[in-house]
Amino acid sequence: MITLTEENYIKAIYHLGNNGEETVNTNAIAEVMQTKASSVTDMIKKLSEKKYANYKKYQGVTLTKDGRFVAVNIIRKHRLWEVFLVEKLNFSWDEVHEVAEHLEHIKSEKLINQLDAFLEFPKHDPHGDPIPDKEGNFQHIEKIVLAKAEIGAVYKCVGVDDTSSSFLKYLDSNNIGLGTIIKIKHKEPYDNSIKIELKDSEIVVSQNVAKNLYLKKV
Amino acid sequence: MITLTEENYIKAIYHLGNNGEETVNTNAIAEVMQTKASSVTDMIKKLSEKKYANYKKYQGVTLTKDGRFVAVNIIRKHRLWEVFLVEKLNFSWDEVHEVAEHLEHIKSEKLINQLDAFLEFPKHDPHGDPIPDKEGNFQHIEKIVLAKAEIGAVYKCVGVDDTSSSFLKYLDSNNIGLGTIIKIKHKEPYDNSIKIELKDSEIVVSQNVAKNLYLKKV
DNA sequence: AAATATTTTTAGACTAACCTAAAAATATTT
DNA sequence: AAATATTTTTAGGTTAGTCTAAAAATATTT
Numbered sequence: 001m002i003t004l005t006e007e008n009y010i011k012a013i014y015h016l017g018n019n020g021e022e023t024v025n026t027n028a029i030a031e032v033m034q035t036k037a038s039s040v041t042d043m044i045k046k047l048s049e050k051k052y053a054n055y056k057k058y059q060g061v062t063l064t065k066d067g068r069f070v071a072v073n074i075i076r077k078h079r080l081w082e083v084f085l086v087e088k089l090n091f092s093w094d095e096v097h098e099v100a101e102h103l104e105h106i107k108s109e110k111l112i113n114q115l116d117a118f119l120e121f122p123k124h125d126p127h128g129d130p131i132p133d134k135e136g137n138f139q140h141i142e143k144i145v146l147a148k149a150e151i152g153a154v155y156k157c158v159g160v161d162d163t164s165s166s167f168l169k170y171l172d173s174n175n176i177g178l179g180t181i182i183k184i185k186h187k188e189p190y191d192n193s194i195k196i197e198l199k200d201s202e203i204v205v206s207q208n209v210a211k212n213l214y215l216k217k218v
Numbered sequence: 219m220i221t222l223t224e225e226n227y228i229k230a231i232y233h234l235g236n237n238g239e240e241t242v243n244t245n246a247i248a249e250v251m252q253t254k255a256s257s258v259t260d261m262i263k264k265l266s267e268k269k270y271a272n273y274k275k276y277q278g279v280t281l282t283k284d285g286r287f288v289a290v291n292i293i294r295k296h297r298l299w300e301v302f303l304v305e306k307l308n309f310s311w312d313e314v315h316e317v318a319e320h321l322e323h324i325k326s327e328k329l330i331n332q333l334d335a336f337l338e339f340p341k342h343d344p345h346g347d348p349i350p351d352k353e354g355n356f357q358h359i360e361k362i363v364l365a366k367a368e369i370g371a372v373y374k375c376v377g378v379d380d381t382s383s384s385f386l387k388y389l390d391s392n393n394i395g396l397g398t399i400i401k402i403k404h405k406e407p408y409d410n411s412i413k414i415e416l417k418d419s420e421i422v423v424s425q426n427v428a429k430n431l432y433l434k435k436v
Numbered sequence: 437a438a439a440t441a442t443t444t445t446t447a448g449a450c451t452a453a454c455c456t457a458a459a460a461a462t463a464t465t466t
Numbered sequence: 467a468a469a470t471a472t473t474t475t476t477a478g479g480t481t482a483g484t485c486t487a488a489a490a491a492t493a494t495t496t
Contacts, residue, residue: 244473
């Protein structure tokens with residue numbers, strides 16, 4: 001059996017290691033887990049014994065295949081619940097994360113697969129992140145940040161980095177959401193603001209915004 | 219903060235004490251919690267310190283008002299999730315209990331109230347048990363057990379006592395579910411079996427069945 | 437390459453929830 | 467009411483996950 005705490009460590013290692021690809025160091029885990037490095041060392045040892053992680057003293061940690069599978073499954077559950085909360089229970093996209101952190105640990109194959117079907121097999125969560133399927137596969141869309149978009153090109157909004165309530169509300173008030181099509185009109189070198197064209201308007205967004213909005217070329 | 223284990227003990231005390239009304243003894247709790255009496259004593263002391271329970275050594279335990287409120291809230295969550303699982307995710311009524319045991323511990327006011335609204339404020343769970351509202355109030359329907367029904371009278375099935383998978387499957391296979399209308403044809407004194415009339419059939423059910431099916435006069 | 441700084445690990449201790457075994461209180465039989 | 471049985475509590479110990487403080491390894495600066 002895998003405990004709730006173990007699951008959370010595995011998830012943290014997965015995210016910190018760029019989807020389970022890179023080695024993660026102890027202090028980084030301690031920070032996201034809000035705990036002390038010594039506790040992390042203890043847990044890494046346990047995960048290593050249980051074959052979820054590869055660990056060599058002082059050399060950081062990576063996930064095993066089993067560990068990655070656990071991580072991807074938790075992420076699948078987290079993102080499906082987020083879709084449920086937004087689409088069915090009228091949560092706004094900035095309210096879902098905390099509740100989903102708890103729901104993601106409910107262990108029932110049937111529950112999550114039926115939920116997936118009920119939601120009609122969504123491919124992305126409300127923040128634009130991809131949802132792994134039953135087998136743990138998911139397509140990685142190559143998104144770029146608005147700040148690095150090309151002038152003249154047309155893009156679709158596919159996600160955000162900052163999920164703060166204020167940012168998401170700002171986007172809502174400017175009619176920018178997931179799927180919104182925009183065209184890059186002008187980049188102002190002075191303050192790195194960007195003029196973009198929307199369906200029926202043209203707006204200028206600050207550098208801050210440009211750094212936190214993800215796009216995909218269309 | 220209240221822990222998951224504390225919540226489960228409170229729920230057990232509530233149910234064992236006939237909805238928080240009667241005194242519950244240590245061994246009974248140990249049995250339903252699948253643990254030892256000494257562990258129960260430890261926990262009761264803790265619940266008592268936290269003002270969820272009234273405890274006097276060797277005299278058993280009752281819930282305080284706070285304790286009852288916690289219990290009713292967990293029951294509200296449990297039953298709402300059961301409705302969700304059956305109505306939206308196509309679980310059958312014998313599959314829901316275990317998953318709901320986990321879902322009932324998710325702590326989010328908004329989640330549960332929105333779920334309630336999404337399900338259109340159901341009054342009963344899939345087994346016919348009443349669902350408390352936000353304030354913890356719920357109406358107690360005066361149900362009787364089939365074994366005590368009057369010959370010739372017409373009833374509606376409103377609940378079950380035994381929620382085992384085998385019993386629920388037996389009912390399904392005989393086309394008996396919540397809301398099914400039945401008429402009492404005959405009571406056999408020899409073995410206490412009962413002949414009942416359904417929509418398009420007449421069947422004889424054993425004493426066992428008669429003791430576990432709840433009815434309401436129509 | 438030596439000195440210093442940082443990171444990581446070890447050692448020993450804490451809490452929540454559990455256990456076993458024995459003692460104490462209560463209940464039941466004779 | 468004395469003897470016996472049952473229930474409940476206490477005492478002391480275990481495990482998972484956490485902590486602090488000190489030691490060890492690694493990395494960085496001079």
